[in-house]
Amino acid sequence: MQSIEAQKPIILSKPVSEFVPHSAPMVLIDKIVDFDESSLVAEFSVSAESRFFQTDISGIESWVGVEYMAQAIAALAGIRAFLVNQPVNLGFLLGTRKLELFQQQFNNNQTYTVQIKELYMDDSGLGSFDCSIVQNNQCVCAAKLNVFETSDQTQLLN
Numbered sequence: 001m002q003s004i005e006a007q008k009p010i011i012l013s014k015p016v017s018e019f020v021p022h023s024a025p026m027v028l029i030d031k032i033v034d035f036d037e038s039s040l041v042a043e044f045s046v047s048a049e050s051r052f053f054q055t056d057i058s059g060i061e062s063w064v065g066v067e068y069m070a071q072a073i074a075a076l077a078g079i080r081a082f083l084v085n086q087p088v089n090l091g092f093l094l095g096t097r098k099l100e101l102f103q104q105q106f107n108n109n110q111t112y113t114v115q116i117k118e119l120y121m122d123d124s125g126l127g128s129f130d131c132s133i134v135q136n137n138q139c140v141c142a143a144k145l146n147v148f149e150t151s152d153q154t155q156l157l158n
Helices: 004-013 062-083
Strands: 031-035 039-045 059-061 090-101 105-107 111-121 126-135 138-150
Touching: 004 031, 004 062, 031 062, 039 062, 059 062, 062 090, 062 105, 062 111, 062 126, 062 138, 111 138
Parallel strands: none
Antiparallel strands: 031 039, 039 111, 059 105, 090 138, 111 126, 126 138
């Protein structure tokens, strides 16, 4: 594995789409701000052009935060794959525990920070992450997400 610190400037300069197995318009995170072996910080901004934006509330409902968190986890997995010259694996959100929504929505013309921290990842690809989305040092939503990552797509069909 290449040194994370040596590769960090290169990785942070790349678009998020290089690290998540999504294509536009489903790449929701705007940029990766920082990361290490077991955590990642990303940002997204809300505008009228944002996926899931609702004009009647001038924002995005906060339950969509689960997908922002899941994409941050996918970005960390993609960075790990990049560091060992492997393709980005498929990942799946299996569920969430302790979802807490402290606001009803992500507001238009605002930027939010997604923070994820790996709690565990076993050899089978099952993992759990502690996640939050904050704005101005206030938690907007938080959850523990359970995920599954695999490089064997045939495993999914059996």
